[in-house]
Amino acid sequence: MTENGARRGRPGYDQQGILEVAVAAFNEYGYDATSMGVLADRLGLSKSAIYHHFASKDEILERALDQALGSLEGVLDEPGASEGSAADRLDHVLRGAVHVLVDQLPYVTLLLRVRGNTEIERTALARRRAFDRRVMALVETAQAEGTLRTDIDGRIVERLLFGMINSIVEWYRPGGREDAARLADDVIAVALDGLRVPAAERGAVLGG
Amino acid sequence: MTENGARRGRPGYDQQGILEVAVAAFNEYGYDATSMGVLADRLGLSKSAIYHHFASKDEILERALDQALGSLEGVLDEPGASEGSAADRLDHVLRGAVHVLVDQLPYVTLLLRVRGNTEIERTALARRRAFDRRVMALVETAQAEGTLRTDIDGRIVERLLFGMINSIVEWYRPGGREDAARLADDVIAVALDGLRVPAAERGAVLGG
DSSP states (O other): OOHHHHHHTSOOOHHHHHHHEEEEEEHHHHTTTOOHHHHHHTTTTOHHHHHHOOOOOHHHHHHHHHHHHHHHHHHHHHHGGSSHHHHHHHHHHHHHHHHHHHHHHHHHHHHOOOSSSHHHHHHHHHHHHHHHHHHHHHHHHHHHHTSBBBSSHHHHHHHHHHHHHHHHHHHHTTTTTOHHHHHHHHHHIIIIOSOOOOOOHHHHHHHH | OHHHHHTTTSOOOOHHHHHHHHHHHHHHTTTTTTTTHHHHHHHHHHHHHHHHHOHHHHHHHHHHHHHHHHHHHHHTOOOOOOOOOOOHHHHHHHHHHHHHHHHHHHHHHHHHOOSSSSSHHHHHHHHHHHHHHHHHHHHHHHHHHHBBSSSSSHHHHHHHHHHHHHHHGGGGOOOSSHHHHHHHHHHHIIIOOOOOOOGGHHHHHOOO
């Protein structure tokens, strides 16, 4: 009852609500520069009210990174990631990753800034690398089945694809002209189908 | 003669040599955290010997960013960027940008970390945006001439392409398996021609 008392007349943050405000602050000021006192001010809560939900600032970071990573890993566990040709499965995974990025923009932004300075960060980076390896394996399967070109190393393909996808956090703002589905179409158009109109089709485009 | 005296028996850094060591330090520790004293220690020079070449730490940053930006802008001024179809010119510019990134890796890395905290950084960002606009105009010209697909906004295309190219600084290490020319081929293969093997060509690949 003490916790409820402390929050009387203030926004009623649950754990997810606190997480959201904390992630925004981490992205704005940097994780190290964001103290529990700063978070308490932002939330209009006492520090002890935050400690009721999270044992430490590290635990908030851990939860935030887990949310981004869990969402990305979830894409690989969807039926679309294991049905059809490997190229179609890769198509599904890339689209899914764009959706996660847009839906969880602050969480993925935080994940992409992690440099491995603490044990929690290193664990997150290891999970991210495991995700990358699963995507790379999918690229290599698609190359082996003949649906993806084989003249580029699968690891380089994976890095270039996710370099492109991850860069979206640099400029994407919710409510802009592109929604997640449209942006996913764009990524697929660039990455899998290519931007160049084949010479044989150019007349039709010019005449269209 | 004083400057020469101060450097006796130490590596004989010229302006470019000092710049190189400074850029490496900025990338490692961050610009703000790298004092002129730290630079002097790294170089084995006195601070006054550095001031003989650069009026301030800001001037070192300005020169480093100018080198990266000048190299990128130089690609747009090459003959290949103004001859042939717009798609071929874009091909040239993307390859050129990959070469600049690989040849000037520390300088481009520094440029990509600039956030606009000072006047020098804001000037650099404005120059970078002007470069991006010239590439975007090239994309739109290629779309208008029918050599590039028109179903994606030119601005989004430019951002996705340079998101992919810029991400190379995250993992590229000189002397690795991929040289600049090979990496440029890979980027073109992904971006312009696409990874997916057209269905009509798959039999040949599977049988090959």
